[in-house]
């Protein structure tokens with residue numbers, strides 16, 4: 001048997017739609033795999049009642065198939081589904097690492113990215129890698145044309161998860177099909193600033209580099225209270241605010257000394273909008289960890 005812990009992730013980071021992602025140090029999924037003649041799945045944990053155990057509908061079924069590695073797979077969910085915190089990716093990445101070890105496939109973490117991304121295709125219709133790449137490699141990742149670049153980073157941030165569900169598939173439907181040259185230039189400037197901020201572990205540059213005018217405003221409409229939560233986080237010292245993944249989680253990088261204050265301000269602002277929420281005080285961190 002192999003046991004793997006895989007972290008929540010935050011994709012897009014505003015300016016890096018379908019490209020940027022970071023691994024967080026909490027919450028996380030724990031996945032156990034044992035060799036079997038055919039793949040079976042057992043779910044427990046947060047929101048597991050909403051996740052199918054049928055291998056054709058669960059992301060880990062697609063991963064087992066991609067690696068030709070049938071197994072009894074037990075998933076203890078720590079990352080709530082439809083959160084914008086890479087719930088499906090955490091399970092997919094953990095299964096990829098566990099099955100690779102179980103069957104001695106010898107694939108590197110980078111080589112496991114396409115197999116784990118097959119799981120994402122099951123739930124969102126696209127095999128996007130921007131969650132599974134950081135879940136596998138850790139740190140800040142840039143997923144582009146089938147290649148992934150990973151950078152170690154340790155930026156403190158708050159991930160605030162409201163008690164509403166937004167499915168990635170629905171949130172992809174509101175993404176505009178085209179953009180203007182002005183907005184494109186703005187996005188490139190932001191993305192470059194954010195990437196440099198990650199390399200320098202500079203929360204100021206990372207926050208400034210999240211600014212984006214095309215995808216984020218369309219998705220913010222799906223999150224009740226987003227504008228007031230954003231304003232409250234910035235007032236409390238966040239260096240930037242954006243939608244995490246497809247939402248509804250909202251992330252705010254900050255300096256460590258402000259993190260508790262930012263977390264409280266975001267929860268209070270959601271509460272004023274009539275939405276319960278939970279804030280994870282977290283940081284950019286390591287990827288999936290394999291235990292014996």
Ligand SMILES: Nc1ncnc2c1ncn2[C@@H]1O[C@H](COP(=O)(O)OP(=O)(O)O)[C@@H](O)[C@H]1O
Nearest residue numbers: 051058059082083084085086087088091123168
């Ligand atoms: N192992 C899994 N973990 C989480 N969600 C899964 C899993 N397998 C299938 N799903 C489905 O994926 C959807 C959640 O994925 P997604 O919308 O991408 O959420 P998130 O934004 O948290 O990644 C739900 O419909 C859920 O039933």
Ligand SMILES: N[C@@H](CCOP(=O)(O)O)C(=O)O
Nearest residue numbers: 011018084085086168245246
């Ligand atoms: N790039 C994807 C990321 C989805 O992240 P999730 O955590 O919401 O699954 C998108 O923006 O659609």
